[in-house]
Amino acid sequence: xxxxxxxxxxLWHVLVAALILGAGxxxxxxxxxxxxxxxDTVDDEGGVARRNHVVMAGAYACFGLIxxxxxxxxLYTAKAFLAARLGIHLFGE
Amino acid sequence: xxxxxxSKFRLPHTGRVTAELLVLLIVIATALAFDFTxxxxxxxxxxxxxxxxxxxxxxxxVGLSAVLNLIGxxxxxxxxxxxxxxxxxxxxxxxxDLLLIVFAGLVGGILWNVATWLFGLPSxxxxxxxxxxxxxxxxxxxxxxxxxxxxSSGVLGKIMxxxxxxxxxxxxxxxxxxxxxYRITAAADPGIRRKGFRIxxxxxxxxxxxAHGTNDAQKTMGVIFLALVAHGTVTKDDELPxxxxxSCAVAIALGTYLGGWRIIRTLGKGLVDIDSPQGxxxxxxxxxxxxxxAHFGLPLSTTQTATGSILxxxxxxGAEVRWSVMGxxxxxxxxxxxxxxxxxxxxxxxxxxxxxxxxxxxxxxLLVGLCGFMWLRSRRDRVDTxxxxxxxxxxxxxxxxxxxxxxxxEVTIASAPxxxxxxxxxxxxxxxxxxxxxxxxxxxxxxxxxxxxxxPEADSAPSLPTRRARP
Numbered sequence: 284x285x286x287x288x289x290x291x292x293x294l295w296h297v298l299v300a301a302l303i304l305g306a307g308x309x310x311x312x313x314x315x316x317x318x319x320x321x322x323d324t325v326d327d328e329g330g331v332a333r334r335n336h337v338v339m340a341g342a343y344a345c346f347g348l349i350x351x352x353x354x355x356x357x358l359y360t361a362k363a364f365l366a367a368r369l370g371i372h373l374f375g376e
Numbered sequence: 377x378x379x380x381x382x383s384k385f386r387l388p389h390t391g392r393v394t395a396e397l398l399v400l401l402i403v404i405a406t407a408l409a410f411d412f413t414x415x416x417x418x419x420x421x422x423x424x425x426x427x428x429x430x431x432x433x434x435x436x437x438v439g440l441s442a443v444l445n446l447i448g449x450x451x452x453x454x455x456x457x458x459x460x461x462x463x464x465x466x467x468x469x470x471x472x473d474l475l476l477i478v479f480a481g482l483v484g485g486i487l488w489n490v491a492t493w494l495f496g497l498p499s500x501x502x503x504x505x506x507x508x509x510x511x512x513x514x515x516x517x518x519x520x521x522x523x524x525x526x527x528s529s530g531v532l533g534k535i536m537x538x539x540x541x542x543x544x545x546x547x548x549x550x551x552x553x554x555x556x557x558y559r560i561t562a563a564a565d566p567g568i569r570r571k572g573f574r575i576x577x578x579x580x581x582x583x584x585x586x587a588h589g590t591n592d593a594q595k596t597m598g599v600i601f602l603a604l605v606a607h608g609t610v611t612k613d614d615e616l617p618x619x620x621x622x623s624c625a626v627a628i629a630l631g632t633y634l635g636g637w638r639i640i641r642t643l644g645k646g647l648v649d650i651d652s653p654q655g656x657x658x659x660x661x662x663x664x665x666x667x668x669x670a671h672f673g674l675p676l677s678t679t680q681t682a683t684g685s686i687l688x689x690x691x692x693x694g695a696e697v698r699w700s701v702m703g704x705x706x707x708x709x710x711x712x713x714x715x716x717x718x719x720x721x722x723x724x725x726x727x728x729x730x731x732x733x734x735x736x737x738x739x740x741x742l743l744v745g746l747c748g749f750m751w752l753r754s755r756r757d758r759v760d761t762x763x764x765x766x767x768x769x770x771x772x773x774x775x776x777x778x779x780x781x782x783x784x785x786e787v788t789i790a791s792a793p794x795x796x797x798x799x800x801x802x803x804x805x806x807x808x809x810x811x812x813x814x815x816x817x818x819x820x821x822x823x824x825x826x827x828x829x830x831x832p833e834a835d836s837a838p839s840l841p842t843r844r845a846r847p
Contacts, residue, residue: 287537289533290533290537290541290674293669293672293673294541294545294674296668296672297545297665297668297669297672297676298545298548300664300668300671301546301661301665301669302549302552304664304668305550305553305660305661305662305663305664305665305685306550306552306556306657306661307553308553308660308664309553309556309653309656309660309661310553310556310557310560312572312573312576312656312660313556313557313561313653314560315572316560316561316564316568316569316572316573317561317563317564319564319568319572320564320565320568320569349576353579353580353583356663356667357583357586359671360448360451360583360586360587360667361451363451363452363453364450364452364453367453368453
């Protein structure tokens with residue numbers, strides 16, 4: 284019974300974190316793609332007629348957030364290695 | 377007096393040392409072989425969606441995954457006499473007895489991995505390893521050698537619950553992610569959308585590959601370390617020798633590069649038809665769950681998480697999910713622990729009954745023979761880079777329904793010769809159809825690589841006999 288309670292309380296944390304990261308990041312990425320595709324007004328010849336720089340900046344901010352998240356993920360994967368071999372302690376360990 | 381004593385005992389002593397060393401070497405080779413199967417069995421977890429959507433060419437995808445697995449393996453540092461800690465109690469045994477338990481457990485894991493690969497089913501490699509070790513522990517030490525339930529450890533807390541929770545959590549997260557992605561990008565330019573998501577997919581898939589190398593190679597390192605401790609080469613407190621780390625890293629990377637195309641096809645094309653946005657959502661969900669679950673002390677299996685995510689990406693898009701395929705996978709997951717355990721226990725009994733080096737050699741020969749047999753069977757309906765993105769129609773799973781998977785698996789493992797004879801007869805009849813189907817599939821794959829056509833179900837019917845050829 285205790286096993287079940289422990290697992291379910293961990294599960295709650297996992298679920299929240301996974302929803303924020305696992306569903307939230309794709310949503311941010313999608314937002315970036317959407318902004319990117321609406322930043323340029325294309326003329327008849329397929330060239331860029333007008334570029335909305337604010338929207339473009341928003342798109343790059345979204346992608347920047349994603350890159351930061353991926354880098355954090357890599358560092359998180361490597362945190363034990365960094366702590367043991369290089370003495371760099373990340374994520375509070 | 378002393379010289380007489382020495383000369384009397386040196387020869388048998390030297391002889392025993394050589395036999396022990398040979399057993400150790402066989403155990404290490406078997407452990408690396410398991411690591412190799414672990415590699416090709418799990419390539420799909422990271423790369424199936426990227427290959428299915430065309431974000432990466434198949435060879436490039438497995439190459440990238442292999443390199444990241446190699447790097448990931450070197451990142452793991454937790455040593456490692458603690459493999460299967462909290463699941464089996466191996467403290468009671470040492471020396472050759474321990475080596476034999478580990479060896480038979482590995483054999484059980486390898487045979488189950490290769491068998492599920494033959495059927496294209498993504499089962500958990502960790503479960504196969506633990507199942508094998510649990511089975512041999514029961515055979516060697518009895519039921520009390522296994523920790524069934526003890527707080528958050530034990531078979532219940534470490535294997536059963538995570539196995540039940542992983543696919544559900546993953547499917548939920550991925551379906552919400554997919555739904556959001558499609559809603560947000562509904563108005564976006566399709567060209568930009570496809571290109572953007574393909575790039576994003578590569579990033580998320582890479583993260584899964586890296587995490588896989590770190591987690592899974594470590595298990596084999598632990599097994600080899602345990603074997604070295606049992607043999608007395610190192611003590612428990614020693615550092616993990618570099619050659620162990622390097623050989624495990626290379627073995628898992630080579631396995632990954634080989635590419636488990638059969639499993640990649642099932643996950644990428646069999647379960648749901650995947651588009652780049654779904655692939656990104658599924659891979660991100662997998663990566664987020666694998667990393668966060670490890671952080672919160674409830675490590676969820678990579679395989680079950682990845683499968684659940686892909687399933688969820690289909691649900692979230694409102695796409696058709698082939699539940700029959702999902703059913704077969706679920707059956708394979710349920711069977712992984714008991715079947716690997718049964719094979720492991722049988723191998724242990726065989727090796728223990730014969731005893732010593734001959735026993736280990738007999739089981740090792742059996743392992744090589746059965747793996748060779750299953751590999752030859754796989755050549756009958758090859759899945760490789762040319763047809764990995766062609767699912768042989770909805771009708772195929774009907775021949776290997778959930779109920780049929782179990783007996784098939786047992787037949788392959790337990791009574792290979794009988795199965796071989798029957799299969800030969802069936803395959804002889806089916807052969808012309810096979811070559812026609814293969815040729816057709818590879819042509820379709822090449823011609824339609826860019827536009828990724830739906831597998832023409834009626835036309836691929838000739839490939840059915842190969843899938844149903846098994847008794």
